[in-house]
Amino acid sequence: MGALTGKVAIVTGAGQGVGRCHAELLAAEGAAVVVNDLGESADAVAAAIVANGGRAVAQRGSVTDWSAAEALVQRAINEFGDLHILVNNAGFIRDAMSFSMEEQQFDSVVSVHLKGHFAPAHFAAVYWRNQAKVLEGTEGGLPQRRIINTTSESGLFGGPGQGNYGSAKGGIITMTTILARELGRYNVTVNCIAPRARTPMTEVNPKFTKPESGFDKYDPANISPMVAFLASDHASDINAQTFIVLGDQVHRIRPTEIANSLTGGDKQWTVEGLAAAKDQLFGGSPSGVPAWGGPPM
Numbered sequence: 696m697g698a699l700t701g702k703v704a705i706v707t708g709a710g711q712g713v714g715r716c717h718a719e720l721l722a723a724e725g726a727a728v729v730v731n732d733l734g735e736s737a738d739a740v741a742a743a744i745v746a747n748g749g750r751a752v753a754q755r756g757s758v759t760d761w762s763a764a765e766a767l768v769q770r771a772i773n774e775f776g777d778l779h780i781l782v783n784n785a786g787f788i789r790d791a792m793s794f795s796m797e798e799q800q801f802d803s804v805v806s807v808h809l810k811g812h813f814a815p816a817h818f819a820a821v822y823w824r825n826q827a828k829v830l831e832g833t834e835g836g837l838p839q840r841r842i843i844n845t846t847s848e849s850g851l852f853g854g855p856g857q858g859n860y861g862s863a864k865g866g867i868i869t870m871t872t873i874l875a876r877e878l879g880r881y882n883v884t885v886n887c888i889a890p891r892a893r894t895p896m897t898e899v900n901p902k903f904t905k906p907e908s909g910f911d912k913y914d915p916a917n918i919s920p921m922v923a924f925l926a927s928d929h930a931s932d933i934n935a936q937t938f939i940v941l942g943d944q945v946h947r948i949r950p951t952e953i954a955n956s957l958t959g960g961d962k963q964w965t966v967e968g969l970a971a972a973k974d975q976l977f978g979g980s981p982s983g984v985p986a987w988g989g990p991p992m
């Protein structure tokens with residue numbers, strides 16, 4: 696029996712790359728999987744899972760399309776009778792510096808990541824809330840539900856040339872916390888991963904090249920065990936958390952917290968007062984652009 700036997704999962708953008716690996720591992724762990732992507736790559740991945748003895752169907756459609764997102768959630772329910780796990784993964788990059796970015800580059804990337812995460816989550820939440828009304832207090836209680844979102848190190852640390860992508864990915868971390876606060880009462884946990892792997896999105900970078908021997912650090916399949924773990928009942932106490940996942944590494948990100956505070960003694964601050972208290976606010980910490988906080992390549 697796999698860690699996800701009896702569960703029903705959706706993976707968005709699962710026609711290739713990291714999403715494909717998630718869909719394959721979730722299926723290998725026993726989940727029935729709805730494989731989403733824009734076109735026929737979704738069909739191919741679903742067919743490969745079925746050929747391997749797993750349960751999967753393809754659902755083509757854009758995660759930025761509100762009604763396609765509704766149809767995606769409905770497909771899981773119609774096909775497999777329920778929905779337990781939503782893995783929001785679909786996305787693309789259109790990098791440019793702020794002074795070169797075009798409107799379409801900005802809008803499309805913000806949409807695919809932010810709306811493309813929110814729209815499936817919205818329809819999953821509608822279903823789970825309605826289900827909770829029916830199931831609450833019954834003998835079986837509420838099933839465990841999961842959303843696993845996909846951010847990026849650019850969203851955590853701010854990648855230059857990614858004012859569209861990094862901002863949207865940062866928003867996904869906040870969206871994760873918001874959804875976790877809203878949906879906990881329906882037995883839903885919401886967590887977030889920042890993967891780093893060799894995929895069509897990153898393979899132009901020679902640092903991701905597969906080594907001739909030894910551990911293939913940037914094999915996209917290295918990311919998926921963390922997703923399957925977060926999707927499983929083992930992770931029922933993990934909520935609103937973010938992890939960087941690459942190779943053999945999992946890094947937990949410390950939640951945002953207040954570092955230092957000033958209080959004005961029931962008086963409005965003045966500019967001069969803030970200037971004088973500046974060192975106290977930083978408490979010896981650097982006050983400029985923070986160092987990149989991600990693990991080395």
Ligand SMILES: NC(=O)c1ccc[n+]([C@@H]2O[C@H](COP(=O)([O-])OP(=O)(O)OC[C@H]3O[C@@H](n4cnc5c(N)ncnc54)[C@H](O)[C@@H]3O)[C@@H](O)[C@H]2O)c1
Binds near residue numbers: 785
């Ligand atoms: N590969 C990395 O190192 C890396 C690093 C940080 C974050 N990520 C994130 O991981 C996720 C997967 O990236 P990947 O590297 O596997 O990329 P990828 O390009 O290989 O795969 C992304 C998939 O999403 C699909 N997609 C794009 N727009 C879609 C839409 N509107 N609706 C449905 N599907 C859509 C694409 O067709 C593609 O199959 C993305 O959210 C990406 O931003 C990846």
